[in-house]
Amino acid sequence: MPDVSSLRAALLDWYDAHARSLPWRAPPGSGMRTDPYRVWLSEVMLQQTTVPHAAPYFERFTARWPTVSNLAAVEDSDLMAAWAGLGYYARARNLLACARAVASEHGGVFPDNEAALLALPGVGAYTAAAVAAIAFDRPANVVDGNVERVMSRLFAVETPLPAARPELKRLAALFVSDERPGDWPQALMDLGSGVCRPKSPSCELCPLAFGCEGLKTGEPARYPLKTKKAERPHRHGHAFVLRDAAGRIGLVRRPDKGLLGGMLGLPTSDWSATPVFHAPVVADWSEAGAVEHVFTHFSLTLTVHVGAGEGDFVWTSADEALASLPTVFRKALERGLAG
DNA sequence: GAGACGTGGTT
DNA sequence: TAACCAAGTCT
Structure with a gap:
């Protein structure tokens, strides 16, 4: 031993x-401690996520929302759009729930002990211990x-x-x-x-x-x-890039539970071995190719269809859609826009 | 305990 | 290139 x-x-x-120099880290040896809000935010962003991927998101979030109370006041849709591309979207939903809990139940101040931290949404054994240690020197x-x-x-x-x-x-x-x-x-x-x-x-x-x-x-x-680990299955699906007369894109808000929960998405068929072609509206659909995407537990081929129409959708400019969609749909939309 | 849950970089 | 891997949590 x-x-x-x-x-x-x-x-x-x-x-x-x-010691590495990181945006959320106080200078090592300085005796300074990082604001618990920044420690918590960085820890959540870093869950199953690399430092280079998380760092720019951390910089954007802290510039836009300097305190946990600022974050607690954000609209759900704005938060989800800001998280787009970072993955594991349940983290974003829990992040907001946690910020609101800290604001309403803890007076806008993060609890300083592991047990109370653990009770917060999206804070598990790792994150509770990390915040207690790094932010509060416990x-x-x-x-x-x-x-x-x-x-x-x-x-x-x-x-x-x-x-x-x-x-x-x-x-x-x-x-x-x-x-x-x-x-x-x-x-x-x-x-x-x-x-x-x-x-x-x-x-x-x-x-x-x-x-x-x-x-x-x-x-x-x-x-x-x-x-x-078990082998990853492969699925197929159809995605629909629907445009109105103004050139906006018709998106749908996905249910909170499940894959890409709470995020905007393109209308799609089911994703399976033999998906049923089920378009969101009757239109003259033309095929624009396919995109490949790999999720944690399955891989996907999405055939992209482009058409014009109207209906009950979240109509969004192409630029805004590209910025607020999860990556799988961003790739599909790019394919659709390229023709 | 096992499976769901994203994405992008590295080997 | 396919596989592996990254500061996990929730159900």
């Missing part, structure tokens, strides 16, 4: 020299994919994910301490992101190499072990 306190000291030293066991990977290597855990999750969390808990509780998870995540990477880890640069059981095995990259 590696010596926990020397590993901890070694990683914090490394962090002092190598000792909290912050366990994300990076931490799981680092722990699985450090201790050469042979149990595959996801079954190994409780064990990895227990191991991570060994490092939680009153000393620099806010820096610790960030150091761990920076290490996981830049050194202890999923593939080809840079063990020669790693401050924890001296105590790493995984490295001793000679195959650190083998960790964490994972059980095979």
Whole structure:
């Protein structure tokens, strides 16, 4: 068993020299702490999302809505449009619900403890711990994919994910301490992101190499072990680019639950092996090609049809539609507009 | 516990 | 190129 306190000291030293500079991060070692609102917003945006993808959204959101109270006052449709392209749209719906809960139930001030944070919409075990630690400097066991990977290597855990999750969390808990509780998870995540990477880890640069059981095995990259995932099915569908006399696009608001919930979309058929061609209005539809898109649990070929007509739709200029649609529909609309 | 839930970059 | 992967949460 590696010596926990020397590993901890070694990683914090490394962090002092190598911490990343990020838009939501106070200068490391400055003793400054980031506004809880910004910590929370960044943590939600970073769920299953890379730093380069989330960063511009974070900059736009904080410029437009500097406080959680500002965010709480936003119209649902504006928030969803601002989130377009970032994915996992339930996050956006929960983000707004959480901002409104903080505004109405907590006087516009984020709660400073893990339990109260956990009760907020869209805040799970990871985010509650991260905000408690990073924004409030509370000792909290912050366990994300990076931490799981680092722990699985450090201790050469042979149990595959996801079954190994409780064990990895227990191991991570060994490092939680009153000393620099806010820096610790960030150091761990920076290490996981830049050194202890999923593939080809840079063990020669790693401050924890001296105590790493995984490295001793000679195959650190083998960790964490994972059980095979089911194959991703392929579906087909039809999407309809409907234009009125003014050239606007007819969109529909999707139901809150389910795929792309709460977002605007193009009218479509069902998505299945053999979709039924069911146009939103009777029109002279012409085919404009197809687009491919990959979701987490299925891939999709969408055949795009263009036509003119009127009806009960959310009529939107092409530019606004392109900016507010989720990516799958943005791609379909671009295809339709290109002819 | 397992599946739903997006997107874009990397290998 | 297909597969894998990213600071997860909810049901």
